[in-house]
Amino acid sequence: MTDYGFRPVTAADLTLLAEWLEQPHVRRWWSEPEEALVSIGEHLRDPLVEPYIVMLDGRDFAFIQVADLDGEDDAALDGQPQGTCGIDQFIGIETLLGKGHGPAFMADFCRKLFKKGKNRVLVDPHPDNIFAIRAYTKAGFQRLGETNTNYGRALLMALDRQENDRL
Template sequence: MPKAEPYAFRPLAAVDLPLLAKWLECRHVRRWWGNPAKALASMEEHIDAASVSCFMVMLDGKDFAFIQAADLDDEDDEALAGQPKGTYGIDQFIGIEELAGKGHGPAFMIGFCDMLFAKGAQRILVDPHPDNAFAIRAYTKAGFQGLGETTTNYGRALLMALDRQENNTQ
């Protein structure tokens, strides 16, 4: 199981869906992830799928967050066109509200992005809503740089990128 102390990532399994359903109903998650049933159905669809890799994030061995990565090389969203080959998009949330705003988001994202870079990713994109100052601040702390506002297939977004550094040892 990949680790970024004290964080670990394990592939999403059907047994995780009830916990995700609970988290998706929480106000702090629902505000940005929308309809919980629709979001959960999408996550369930991606269990063992090649197109999107979904993971539970554990803090000291306990589930507390969700993260997913999608290879964007064949993405049909015009707003994402022109990205370098080897670009991945990630989405995540902290499910336990009491753990949000404590630095866990940027920390586990750095560990997860390092894993993607080790597997050959060249760029990692995030696309928070421009009004989601909390997420934008977390992405900035994790090293993401703003590319500008756009409209994706999912609505308004601020595209932010983290590029593989040549001096990375992955």
């Protein structure tokens, strides 16, 4: 079994994240690298968003962040159960794409969130991002439908605590 680790992002990680955000496979689906980096940096002081570096056998290779969505001001998220959070992530090292790491580390991360008491994890990939949708499906996420969020078009997908029991 592959060993994934999650460590909180620190200011020292911003240089690495800047490199990853410039990669074409990341840049295609994330905002402009400079904007994304500023946003991640702001999250270092935001109690509602927790950014992490994902490690593969001790080596930094991906990014994931979790946001508490209880009370989120986005009509597209209305009706979500209490204890809902959202995750965003990317693999920074292109040679590690397509090897099953995305679904595996997301499932591992979601198990940790459920153990902390979260009831639902949402993701909101762009409907054209077939690779992300496939990865989320492999991680156990179910489609809720297309919508327009505060960030644009999205396919809302959810993983609920009871569904996670099979992971």
